[in-house]
Each structure stands twice: as C-alpha cells, then as structure tokens.
Amino acid sequence: MKTTIAEVSKHVGEEVTIGAWLANKRSSGKIAFLQLRDGTGFIQGVVVKAEVEEEIFQKAKSITQETSLYVTGVIQEDSRSPFGYEMQVRNLDVIHESVDYPITPKEHGTEFLMDNRHLWLRSRRQHAVMKVRNEIIRATYEFFNKEGFVKVDPPILTGSAPEGTSELFHTKYFEEDAYLSQSGQLYMEAAAMALGKVFSFGPTFRAEKSKTRRHLIEFWMIEPEMAFYEHEDSLKVQEEYVSHIVQSVLENCSLELERLGRDTSKLENIKAPFPRITYDEAVKFLQEKGFDDIEWGDDFGAPHETAIAESYDKPVFITHYPTSLKPFYMQPDPDREDVVLCADLIAPEGYGEIIGGSERLHDHDILSQRINEHDLDPEAYKWYLELRKYGSVPHSGFGLGLERTVAWISGVEHVRETIPFPRLLNRLYP
Structure with a gap:
C-alpha cells in the first residue's frame, strides 16, 4: 500500500x-x-x-x-x-541516484544557499517555514470566508498607483505606460462597493532599493476592504484576523515551530484585543527613551518600531499618523485635520510593521483635492473618484504583508527565507 x-x-x-x-x-x-x-x-x-x-x-x-x-x-x-x-x-x-548533491550537512554561506535556493527548499528548516506559510494562507481563507468576505482578484498590471509611481516597476502596455502593482487596494475599494466585504491575496512589487531583513522586491499581500466600516471597525477585524492565524499555526504546525526552535510561549498570548497608542504618544515615548532624532512629523524607522514593540507582549497599533506621512486616500480625523484615521500594526520581537490600514476618504471633493496636491494625474484616477460620485459610503481596509508575518510567527530573522524564491535588490536568480 x-x-x-x-x-x-x-x-x-x-x-x-x-x-x-x-x-x-x-x-x-x-x-x-x-x-x-x-x-x-x-x-x-x-x-x-x-x-x-x-x-x-x-x-x-x-x-x-x-x-x-x-x-x-x-x-x-x-x-x-x-x-x-x-x-x-x-x-x-x-x-x-543523486550524485554530488551540493548542499551537504556542513555549514554553507547565505549567498551559496541563495544561489541554490531551488535545492535549499528541501532542507528541514525551509520545509518548516514553507509549512508555516501555507498554514497562514489556509487560515486566512478560513477567517475571511467565515466572516462573509468575497475573494476578488485585482489586476497586477495597472495604469496608476495607490501611493505614487516613484517605487513602481514601469513597463510598456502596448502604446501606454503601465506598472506592476504595489497594491490592489484601489481596485478592492471598487469591489467593496459592489460586494460589501472583499479580500485579495496576490503578489505586489516595490522598486525600493532596500537591503534590510524586512524588505523584498516581490512579496504577497492580503488586502481586505469593507464597505460601511469605519476606522474602529477595521481595527477589530485586524486584531481578530491576526489572532486567528497565530492560533491556527500553533495548533497545526507545532512540529514545524519546534523544528525552527520557536519560543511558542510568546505566540500563545497573541489574542485580541491588541494595545493601541497614537502617533503623538509614540513620539513622546521615543523621546523619553532617548531617541533625540525623532520629532513630530517624522516617520518611524526600524529602531523606533522595535523600541515601541518591546513595551508590549502583543502586536501594537500605532494610530493617527500625520497627514503628511500617509498616502492621499486616507480619511482625515474629524477632530484634527493634521492626522488621518489610520493604523500600523507592529509585531513583537523586532519584526516591525505587518499591517498598514486606514479608513478611506469617501468625500469626492476632498479626494479630488488630495489627488491634485500629490501631483497625480486626475485622468488616471477618474474611475477611483467616481466611486465617491455614485453612492459613496464610509469604508476601510488594510494590507497584511505575508512574508513579514511568516518571519514573525516562525521566528525567522530574514524575510528571504519566508518566500520560495525571493526577489531582492541584487537577486533575480534562481
């Protein structure tokens, strides 16, 4: 048998x-x-x-x-x-018969292993990481299907960009300019106006010349969008979703986590609700911790996010960032025009931001003004503006980066191990 x-x-x-x-x-x-x-x-x-x-x-x-x-x-x-x-x-x-297999039980350098990624995937460690990744994907579909979301697939080739085109891969689409998608969000907003609650899961691309352990050129995103959901409603979905995938991995990948040497006691506590601090509170906290380089209006880097996360044993939301730091489509705080209704979810243990989300602008005139202020082509965003012209409603969404989430849950240091064939600044092979 x-x-x-x-x-x-x-x-x-x-x-x-x-x-x-x-x-x-x-x-x-x-x-x-x-x-x-x-x-x-x-x-x-x-x-x-x-x-x-x-x-x-x-x-x-x-x-x-x-x-x-x-x-x-x-x-x-x-x-x-x-x-x-x-x-x-x-x-x-x-x-x-396999003859002279190149990856032997001895130690090998990272570049050698990356050159042989097609074979390195066979190792126990990489097998375990891929099984954790698969479980997160399985649990993602389970969660959103249970919550009544509809899976929608946005295009990968686009004529516009949610956050400008400075970090996009440009290509020719016959006689037009096109870009590899950095997010399916704008299209998912259109889908939410048709189907209520939707989510996508697919590859995204950032032409960002970064070599940090948190960055990939090609990575996968889970992007839900929800009609009639305001900022607070979205935060609840985010913490329930992250809690679900962590507990699913603990339940179904115990052998893999053990093989990776993961301290599972740190994961067992990952259950909603999650702590929340405002951007204002985060800046004050960092200044008190001795980060003299940070002032109100500055974005947070990896050391700042890590310092904030170390004060909590769960992921922490940092909310209400300055309008100047965030993309054009975010809803202003009704009580403060200098901040927007948004949140980044910072994972514990130094893994950084795993979710970025916000309530989306639903006023046609303000969104049109923002598009102009960001020097974006109004014609390219005409269809996006029309979503605010025909029955606009408050709506919210977020994006979770799969590879960073895999790295955090599995305890892997670098995201290059969390995707089968990583695309890095200096690597397009194999």
Whole structure:
C-alpha cells in the first residue's frame, strides 16, 4: 500500500510503501538509519542487517543524499522521535541516484544557499517555514470566508498607483505606460462597493532599493476592504484576523515551530484585543527613551518600531499618523485635520510593521483635492473618484504583508527565507 509520511499514523503495524528522497543517513556495521522526506514530512527508516537481504542492507549503506527511492517497511510508534513514528525498512527501490548533491550537512554561506535556493527548499528548516506559510494562507481563507468576505482578484498590471509611481516597476502596455502593482487596494475599494466585504491575496512589487531583513522586491499581500466600516471597525477585524492565524499555526504546525526552535510561549498570548497608542504618544515615548532624532512629523524607522514593540507582549497599533506621512486616500480625523484615521500594526520581537490600514476618504471633493496636491494625474484616477460620485459610503481596509508575518510567527530573522524564491535588490536568480 502506498502512503505518505503525513499519513503514517493511520498505518501503525502495517507494511506500506513511501516515495521519498534521502535527506541524510548514518550507519554502523549492523544498522542503517535513513532520514527520509517526501514533501509531506520527515521520518526515520531503520534498516537492520539481520532482518533484510544483504543486497538491501548494502544499498542502504551506499545510497547518496537526495537519491529518490521507494521505501517499503512497517510503521511503528517511536516516542523518541519528535514526529512520533519510524519505519522498519524491508525493501528499497532506487528511482534516481543523486550524485554530488551540493548542499551537504556542513555549514554553507547565505549567498551559496541563495544561489541554490531551488535545492535549499528541501532542507528541514525551509520545509518548516514553507509549512508555516501555507498554514497562514489556509487560515486566512478560513477567517475571511467565515466572516462573509468575497475573494476578488485585482489586476497586477495597472495604469496608476495607490501611493505614487516613484517605487513602481514601469513597463510598456502596448502604446501606454503601465506598472506592476504595489497594491490592489484601489481596485478592492471598487469591489467593496459592489460586494460589501472583499479580500485579495496576490503578489505586489516595490522598486525600493532596500537591503534590510524586512524588505523584498516581490512579496504577497492580503488586502481586505469593507464597505460601511469605519476606522474602529477595521481595527477589530485586524486584531481578530491576526489572532486567528497565530492560533491556527500553533495548533497545526507545532512540529514545524519546534523544528525552527520557536519560543511558542510568546505566540500563545497573541489574542485580541491588541494595545493601541497614537502617533503623538509614540513620539513622546521615543523621546523619553532617548531617541533625540525623532520629532513630530517624522516617520518611524526600524529602531523606533522595535523600541515601541518591546513595551508590549502583543502586536501594537500605532494610530493617527500625520497627514503628511500617509498616502492621499486616507480619511482625515474629524477632530484634527493634521492626522488621518489610520493604523500600523507592529509585531513583537523586532519584526516591525505587518499591517498598514486606514479608513478611506469617501468625500469626492476632498479626494479630488488630495489627488491634485500629490501631483497625480486626475485622468488616471477618474474611475477611483467616481466611486465617491455614485453612492459613496464610509469604508476601510488594510494590507497584511505575508512574508513579514511568516518571519514573525516562525521566528525567522530574514524575510528571504519566508518566500520560495525571493526577489531582492541584487537577486533575480534562481
């Protein structure tokens, strides 16, 4: 019977066959221990010389790293294994022999591993990170489907930009100028006017020449937009959503988190509600902490966000940023025109902003004025303005960066490990 490593718990005491690759091995004169992987997980195969034909045992001792094979044996429970099971191997059939696999169990430099990203993905650590990423995606669909959101797919090629074109990738669209999308937000606002509550999940692109551990050139965003939702309503959705994905990873990826060495006690506390401070309060806090470089009207950098986050054991909202720091589409605070109804959600442990969101401007004339003030082409935004012309309503939305969220939840230091094939300032290969 063929099965997968993920399914072996259903076959204890049975003889099964698994298609696998050899991740590693060690052997003595009488026993060979094979570390096997099949994409669904890892399991140890034990080959006892006295219990198999000599040919099988010699094959087990000589087999090379990343050789593909069919392994047949009996599944047994094993309390010493984090996985909880192992296979008593009875037979091995080599499918394809791997020769001189470049990533050996020794230490390798980051650039070497990035050059071999197509193979590095096979490692236990990268496997664990990708499983956490997948669980966050699964839990995202679960949450928004449960809450009555409709999935909508905005275009990747656009003729305009939510935040200007200075950091966009330009391309020619036949005779017109076009850009790779930096956000699907504007289109999602149109979708919200049609469907009420919507969300998108897709790739976004920023031509930002940054080399920090928090930045990628191509990354994935989850972007909900909600009609008739004001600023406070949106914050509640955000904290409930983040709580849901964290608790889902804890429940369904415990083995992967253990493999990554993640301190799960720091994640167990991530439950709504989250603390909130205003931008004004954040500036005062930072000045009291000795950040003499920060004044009202300045944007926060990574050290500032980290200092604020260290005061909390949950993600923290920083709300009501100055109008001058934020994009043109954000709703002014009705009590203060110099700030907008927005929030950045800062993750604990130095991982920085994982969500940016706001109530959107719903007044036609003010939005038109803002477009002009930001030197944007009114013709390119004509359709966006028309959303405020035909039945405009208060509405809000946000965007969560998937890779930063994966890095935080899995405890990985650099976002380059959180996406299968990272695009960085100096990397377009493989």
